Amino acid sequence: MNPPLLTPSQTVGPFFAYSLTARQYGYDYSSLLDAHLADTNRDKQIILTGRIFDGAGNVVNDAVVEFWQPEPQHPDVIDYPRRPGTFRGFGRLGTGTTADHSFTFTTFKPTATVTGDAPHVNVILMMRGSLRTLYTRLYFADEPEANAHDALLNSIASERRTTLLANQIGVDTYQFDIRLQGENETVFFDL
Amino acid sequence: MTASATHPPHLYPDYKSTILRSPTQPLLLVPDHLRNLRLPVFGESCLGELDNDLTKNARKNGEPIGERIRVFGRVLDESGRPIPNALLEIWQANAAGRYIHKAEIHDAPLDPNFLGAGRVLTNAEGHYSFYTIKPGAYPWGNHYNAWRPNHIHFSVFGHFLDQRLVTQMYFPGDPLFAYDPIFQSTPVQARERLIAQFRMEQTEAEFALAYEFTIVLNGRTQTPFDR
Numbered sequence: 001m002n003p004p005l006l007t008p009s010q011t012v013g014p015f016f017a018y019s020l021t022a023r024q025y026g027y028d029y030s031s032l033l034d035a036h037l038a039d040t041n042r043d044k045q046i047i048l049t050g051r052i053f054d055g056a057g058n059v060v061n062d063a064v065v066e067f068w069q070p071e072p073q074h075p076d077v078i079d080y081p082r083r084p085g086t087f088r089g090f091g092r093l094g095t096g097t098t099a100d101h102s103f104t105f106t107t108f109k110p111t112a113t114v115t116g117d118a119p120h121v122n123v124i125l126m127m128r129g130s131l132r133t134l135y136t137r138l139y140f141a142d143e144p145e146a147n148a149h150d151a152l153l154n155s156i157a158s159e160r161r162t163t164l165l166a167n168q169i170g171v172d173t174y175q176f177d178i179r180l181q182g183e184n185e186t187v188f189f190d191l
Numbered sequence: 192m193t194a195s196a197t198h199p200p201h202l203y204p205d206y207k208s209t210i211l212r213s214p215t216q217p218l219l220l221v222p223d224h225l226r227n228l229r230l231p232v233f234g235e236s237c238l239g240e241l242d243n244d245l246t247k248n249a250r251k252n253g254e255p256i257g258e259r260i261r262v263f264g265r266v267l268d269e270s271g272r273p274i275p276n277a278l279l280e281i282w283q284a285n286a287a288g289r290y291i292h293k294a295e296i297h298d299a300p301l302d303p304n305f306l307g308a309g310r311v312l313t314n315a316e317g318h319y320s321f322y323t324i325k326p327g328a329y330p331w332g333n334h335y336n337a338w339r340p341n342h343i344h345f346s347v348f349g350h351f352l353d354q355r356l357v358t359q360m361y362f363p364g365d366p367l368f369a370y371d372p373i374f375q376s377t378p379v380q381a382r383e384r385l386i387a388q389f390r391m392e393q394t395e396a397e398f399a400l401a402y403e404f405t406i407v408l409n410g411r412t413q414t415p416f417d418r
């Protein structure tokens with residue numbers, strides 16, 4: 001028997017919200033995932049916020065953003081409803097419900113992984129006008145030493161590395177804007 | 192290796208929204224440990240009782256209008272290994288071609304008894320199945336008189352980061368294939384993989400027609416280690 005052939009990707013389109021992010025958008029359906037990678041009552045919360053810009057500089061108001069922060073303590077399985085006080089490591093938001101079309105996740109500052117990577121969060125991005133899933137990573141601008149030793153960051157031309165850095169804009173708040181095209185186009189991964 | 196022979200390009204100008212939203216720089220080659228990064232596993236607790244039956248999960252005062260169907264299949268990797276516990280999230284238009292999404296303005300009726308959202312997990316052999324209503328075609332603003340073929344949207348979580356697939360399932364023999372830039376963006380030799388197969392032997396007499404849709408995710412180029 002011949003091995004099966006890969007299923008092609010197609011766009012998520014503009015009408016995902018009542019399935020993928022129903023609660024956030026006010027639809028009468030459950031949502032497995034939300035903005036909280038870590039429980040909201042936990043100490044040392046940080047906030048990761050940003051916007052997505054297209055090639056004309058317009059904010060994208062119909063994207064789905066997923067943040068995946070694997071940590072040693074992340075649970076074996078994601079339960080629904082979520083268990084209070086537990087770290088989940090995975091979050092999902094659409095960009096259609098805030099006035100400025102930003103996404104805002106809460107978590108704690110990632111630790112460096114066993115592979116020696118600098119602290120980071122994996123970012124998965126889907127939207128109308130995107131025929132493929134886009135992947136990138138959020139690193140922290142205030143971790144210069146760890147970043148300097150990160151193999152993936154070092155594989156990027158130095159002038160584009162900053163597109164993966166989240167900048168601290170408040171006590172516990174970091175900003176991570178994603179640019180699909182143009183000057184400072186975010187580095188996306190070949191996965 | 193097979194990605195460019197399988198997936199649409201990022202930029203496909205006939206689908207106009209890609210023009211300002213597709214990366215222009217080459218994608219970064221990444222180490223295998225990122226490709227092999229495990230995604231979260233979704234437990235059985237994530238499934239509501241009616242999540243796998245879109246004909247029942249939004250009833251208000253009766254049954255949804257339209258042609259009842261069962262969609263079933265397997266989630267496999269490229270080597271043919273079944274992928275158990277894959278999460279499939281589903282959304283679609285109703286039988287009249289109308290999405291319940293608030294931004295949808297197509298002048299076709301909403302169905303008070305149909306939402307069009309559901310989810311399923313694959314079993315130990317990678318099988319999944321759900322009931323729904325066959326979605327209608329709908330117009331969109333890409334170009335003059337643009338219509339999308341009938342389709343069901345799928346969001347898929349396999350086990351690894353490169354198994355996070357979003358796709359659409361189409362129905363056999365749709366006359367709109369030739370005119371739809373989203374379907375046409377797919378390399379010609381891979382298009383038929385997006386089309387479900389009608390399975391007479393799986394239809395349920397007096398109840399539902401059946402369509403099979405196999406989903407194949409990236410395989411492993413090397414054995415990933417659990418961490």
Ligand SMILES: [Fe+2]
Nearest residue numbers: 013339342344
């Ligand atoms: Fe659609």
